[in-house]
Amino acid sequence: MSKQLAAGDFIEARCTRCRAVTNHTIIAMVGTAPVRVRCNTCDGDHNYRAPKVKSAPKETTKARQPGATRKPKAIQQDEQQWQEAAAQLQAGQTVPYGMDKAFKTGDAVDHPVFGVGVVVEVIPPNKVEILFEAGRKLLRCKLS
Known part of the structure; x- marks a missing residue:
């Protein structure tokens, strides 16, 4: 069971100044979603940006023939x-x-x-x- 977020809680976010995913403190919330955060690394305030989730590599639909080239x-x-x-x-x-x-x-x-x-x-x-x-x-x- 996950804890509901509130102002003052820590959350990971993409920092616009650090250009990295770092720990942030929530400054403002709208409903249950954080909207404004402060970076704990550089002390910069900015809108909340969720960390990008790395997707699994896509599987190819076509089976590649052995020795087939993909050159232009x-x-x-x-x-x-x-x-x-x-x-x-x-x-x-x-x-x-x-x-x-x-x-x-x-x-x-x-x-x-x-x-x-x-x-x-x-x-x-x-x-x-x-x-x-x-x-x-x-x-x-x-x-x-």
């Missing part, structure tokens, strides 16, 4: 495009990447950090979008 379609398409481009590349076909070099769509580029990539788009005046195994990167280049 754009990322899946990039990965597939990379696989196809990498299969067509031959040894020695790549050009070392450099900011002082000009590229065109379809060029195979060897970047010192990102590895081998394929130029997807040339963006004037001085940028190029390259598809690497790790994803698309927007890099600087020379105006062609």
Whole structure:
């Protein structure tokens, strides 16, 4: 059996100053509900805010297939495009990447950090979008 709350009682509440759930003293009540409280940590007065209750994790209605990915379609398409481009590349076909070099769509580029990539788009005046195994990167280049 729980005790009925009254002014002067202690209650847990979310403090607006502390930004945490702390012990409070009830200052004002409307009926059986506390409406105004004082934080016992920072002595700030504010309206009563009930502590948030953590809900149980939701169960998924669909059973996930083993090995199924939840990647956005754009990322899946990039990965597939990379696989196809990498299969067509031959040894020695790549050009070392450099900011002082000009590229065109379809060029195979060897970047010192990102590895081998394929130029997807040339963006004037001085940028190029390259598809690497790790994803698309927007890099600087020379105006062609």
